[in-house]
Amino acid sequence: MRSPGLQRCVRFGMVGGGAGSFIGPVHRTAAEFDGQIRLVAGAFSSDAGRSREAGAHYGVSPDRAYASYAEMFAAERGRDDAIDFVAIVTPNHLHLPIARAALDQGFHVLSDKPATADLAEARALRDRVRHSGRLYGLTYTYTGYGLVREARTICARGDLGKIRKVVVEYSQGWLAERIEATGQRQAAWRSDPAQAGIGGCSGDIGVHAFNLLEFVTGQRVTELAAQLSSVVPGRLLDDDCNVLLRLGSGAPGVLVASQVAAGERNGLTLRVYGERGGLSWSHDEPNRLTLSALDGDTRILHGARNAPVLGDVARAAFRLPLGHPEGYVEAFANIYRDFAALVRAGDAGQSQRSLVPSIDEGVRGMAFVDAAVRSSRARSAWVTVDGS
Numbered sequence: 001m002r003s004p005g006l007q008r009c010v011r012f013g014m015v016g017g018g019a020g021s022f023i024g025p026v027h028r029t030a031a032e033f034d035g036q037i038r039l040v041a042g043a044f045s046s047d048a049g050r051s052r053e054a055g056a057h058y059g060v061s062p063d064r065a066y067a068s069y070a071e072m073f074a075a076e077r078g079r080d081d082a083i084d085f086v087a088i089v090t091p092n093h094l095h096l097p098i099a100r101a102a103l104d105q106g107f108h109v110l111s112d113k114p115a116t117a118d119l120a121e122a123r124a125l126r127d128r129v130r131h132s133g134r135l136y137g138l139t140y141t142y143t144g145y146g147l148v149r150e151a152r153t154i155c156a157r158g159d160l161g162k163i164r165k166v167v168v169e170y171s172q173g174w175l176a177e178r179i180e181a182t183g184q185r186q187a188a189w190r191s192d193p194a195q196a197g198i199g200g201c202s203g204d205i206g207v208h209a210f211n212l213l214e215f216v217t218g219q220r221v222t223e224l225a226a227q228l229s230s231v232v233p234g235r236l237l238d239d240d241c242n243v244l245l246r247l248g249s250g251a252p253g254v255l256v257a258s259q260v261a262a263g264e265r266n267g268l269t270l271r272v273y274g275e276r277g278g279l280s281w282s283h284d285e286p287n288r289l290t291l292s293a294l295d296g297d298t299r300i301l302h303g304a305r306n307a308p309v310l311g312d313v314a315r316a317a318f319r320l321p322l323g324h325p326e327g328y329v330e331a332f333a334n335i336y337r338d339f340a341a342l343v344r345a346g347d348a349g350q351s352q353r354s355l356v357p358s359i360d361e362g363v364r365g366m367a368f369v370d371a372a373v374r375s376s377r378a379r380s381a382w383v384t385v386d387g388s
């Protein structure tokens with residue numbers, strides 16, 4: 001029996017995340033970070049043997065390391081200690097079929113981005129989510145950072161005045177050479193339209209940048225003009241994106257995303273400028289948020305659970321006191337913790353507001369990719385971002 005006030009452990013199964021995969025192990029670590037969620041099942045690979053091996057590695061009971069996600073959903077449905085939700089960490093083209101199957105079998109879904117392979121799929125998934133009555137969350141990782149949440153609060157409170165300009169840049173260099181031709185696994189599926197979807201760099205990291213901009217400013221991008229390029233010869237999808245944006249308020253913005261920016265690692269930076277000042281956040285130093293005033297003075301907010309100047313939402317996203325850096329795993333863990341809270345609230349017949357990105361943000365991400373591809377094909381014409 002649980003002590004009064006002790007929260008029950010939320011259980012999940014993972015699809016993907018087998019040996020050699022990138023983000024699956026991060027999900028597992030983040031999910032279990034606060035001791036509120038446990039990985040108890042999985043279909044970790046499309047190969048039954050590899051799935052079993054991964055299950056052993058993760059400490060999952062052998063009878064719950066399944067040969068396929070269909071087998072997992074069917075078997076878990078019949079258990080008293082069934083999984084509550086499914087984490088999807090496979091290549092993009094599988095996000096829709098796995099999410100659909102999970103929802104149909106009564107499981108909540110926490111999927112990695114992009115929501116689906118294209119906009120039509122994202123809209124179909126949104127319908128399915130609404131119809132299912134189950135929860136659907138999306139791990140747009142950067143929304144989990146405490147200071148990104150503080151930046152959102154600052155914009156919502158109007159501290160910057162009316163927002164006049166937004167610049168978001170996400171630069172990586174790991175695809176500066178055609179490493180997909182060497183069989184590098186993460187590059188191979190990301191540059192294959194059948195597995196990645198209609199966007200290359202735009203769908204892989206452009207959606208993060210786009211979501212970060214909308215999350216922090218609280219505004220929607222209504223129109224854009226894009227130039228997408230496949231800079232590396234022979235590459236089938238875009239690897240570089242230069243996009244002009246117009247926000248709902250009419251304010252202009254710029255989104256730059258590249259995976260051929262030689263030497264760049266994971267350079268995500270957001271700058272927002274309003275009538276009274278600006279703010280800047282960079283993934284290189286995620287525990288700092290820089291505020292700039294009209295007179296050129298700058299002020300740096302440091303992230304921590306006891307940082308006196310931060311709002312409650314941001315402070316709650318930190319676990320450590322000032323001077324103890326937190327990062328990627330903690331940001332992921334915040335999304336998991338928030339999702340677990342939603343699951344528990346659902347158990348209690350309650351709904352609650354949450355910062356976990358939903359299928360609506362998933363549709364918006366795919367609307368961004370769709371618009372960017374359309375615009376680029378039309379010689380960078382201005383097009384509507386249709387997230388309806």
Ligand code: NAD
Pocket residue numbers: 015016017018019020021022023024043044045046068069088089090091092094112113114139140141185186189204
């Ligand atoms: P990866 O290639 O490293 O791993 C994919 C995993 O999926 C592998 O273990 C593979 O065996 C498994 N898989 C493939 N088909 C399967 C099937 N039918 N059943 C079960 N498992 C199957 O890919 P990755 O880099 O980890 O990316 C996975 C997803 O996570 C992608 O959608 C990507 O966009 C997203 N991602 C998100 C972030 C983030 O910051 N949120 C970072 C990296 C990747």
